[in-house]
Amino acid sequence: MGHPLLDLKNKTAVVIGGTTGIGLAISKAFAQAGANVIPSSRRSEQVRAAVAEVEALGSRSLAQTCDVLDNDSLTQLLHSATAKFGSVQILVNSAGRTKKMPTLDFPDAEWGSIMETNLTGTLRSCRIFGPSHAGASLLAASSTSRRLLLLSRCRKSLPIAQAKQQLLRSPNRLLWNGRHRGSA
Numbered sequence: 001m002g003h004p005l006l007d008l009k010n011k012t013a014v015v016i017g018g019t020t021g022i023g024l025a026i027s028k029a030f031a032q033a034g035a036n037v038i039p040s041s042r043r044s045e046q047v048r049a050a051v052a053e054v055e056a057l058g059s060r061s062l063a064q065t066c067d068v069l070d071n072d073s074l075t076q077l078l079h080s081a082t083a084k085f086g087s088v089q090i091l092v093n094s095a096g097r098t099k100k101m102p103t104l105d106f107p108d109a110e111w112g113s114i115m116e117t118n119l120t121g122t123l124r125s126c127r128i129f130g131p132s133h134a135g136a137s138l139l140a141a142s143s144t145s146r147r148l149l150l151l152s153r154c155r156k157s158l159p160i161a162q163a164k165q166q167l168l169r170s171p172n173r174l175l176w177n178g179r180h181r182g183s184a
Contacts, residue, residue, distance in 0.1 A: 008035035012085040014077065015039045016066060016125055017095030019046035024053070026092050031059035036085050040066045040077055041095065060085075068095045068121025074128045091129045093122040 017023040018039030027039040039050035066077040
């Protein structure tokens with residue numbers, strides 16, 4: 001089975017927050033494109049279910065939980081991924097949480113907790129996965145803002161509409177700092 005826009009054979013993707021919502025959709029799309037996919041989150045039952053979906057699409061996978069609030073957890077995910085697949089070429093940060101209430105009514109502690117997961121958690125995973133994987137593609141996805149940013153080594157970003165247009169024009173469907181990267 002293949003994905004109509006991507007060929008990710010011999011690539012390994014770690015999708016943090018890859019067990020529900022946008023993260024699960026990305027996990028399944030990468031699996032369809034031929035990548036080894038590691039969908040991860042805090043809940044082991046959701047991880048096992050997502051791994052089963054990825055494997056049903058013909059991809060190799062790994063069941064490993066992680067928590068973006070815990071550096072050791074992220075480091076263990078990286079070590080498990082590299083032990084099984086050799087290296088990680090793609091990191092997707094899709095872990096996040098929200099609470100439906102007017103912004104101005106948020107208690108500071110609740111706001112801080114959301115920021116810790118959604119923003120600082122992404123930074124943590126980029127710090128852990130980025131340095132040892134020069135050239136890897138890092139992606140941050142958010143279902144709460146309905147925007148998607150492509151990040152290269154967490155230094156540059158690109159709005160989803162522009163990224164989608166460039167991805168569709170790129171012959172190998174890869175972006176690097178918002179520009180065509182060249183051969184994969």
